[in-house]
Amino acid sequence: MTIRLVAIDEHVLLRLGLARVAAGCQDVELAGEASTIAEATGIIAETGASVITIDAMLGGGDGIAGACRLRSEHPDLGIVVLSPVDDDALLYRALDASLSAYLTKASPASAVLAAIRHAAVAPHSFTAPGLASALDRRRGQHGLLSQREGEVLALMRDGRSLPSIAQEMHVSEATVKTYVSRLYSKLRVNNRSQALMVAVNRGLLASVDAA
Structure with missing residues (x-):
């Protein structure tokens, strides 16, 4: 053929x-x-x-x-x-x-x-x-974020504000800001749009949704 x-x-x-x-x-x-x-x-x-x-x-x-x-x-x-x-x-x-x-x-x-x-x-x-x-590197990335950081990331993807995320997670806004700061540090980014772009490229959101 x-x-x-x-x-x-x-x-x-x-x-x-x-x-x-x-x-x-x-x-x-x-x-x-x-x-x-x-x-x-x-x-x-x-x-x-x-x-x-x-x-x-x-x-x-x-x-x-x-x-x-x-x-x-x-x-x-x-x-x-x-x-x-x-x-x-x-x-x-x-x-x-x-x-x-x-x-x-x-x-x-x-x-x-x-x-x-x-x-x-x-x-x-x-x-x-x-x-x-x-694939080994990808599996390693899936353990990069804590469960709570993953929840914050998913809510950020959905366009939720920090006060709204705090209400959804039943924590203070200051706690959410701490999670966001850790997210940015781990992903080596400076803002929400960069964080979401990196998360999509690395398949992090897929692992969060599957959790």
């Missing part, structure tokens, strides 16, 4: 590199190239692509969100996320979105090909170099 691949990346050199890799393989054909999600949508439909590679930061934005859109349109599409940086937060997002594979653009051609072949046969099974270590 020939894997029909579409490369989605705004950088021409990356797409040319994938074309060269595919040219040396009997089982992989570069069926199309795109620089945006909108462009990719039509190309995937026209070519009957079975796998795509996509830049994690496509267009300086959110390639993983774009990948999720494409998966919703093509449920069995294999999706390999190529990241310009080695970032646990991006890996976790690709994993949580049930994409097929994640690796950096600095990975050797053999690793990229292995990810493409994996995505073709098991599009809903996630793989990534160093996945076990990344």
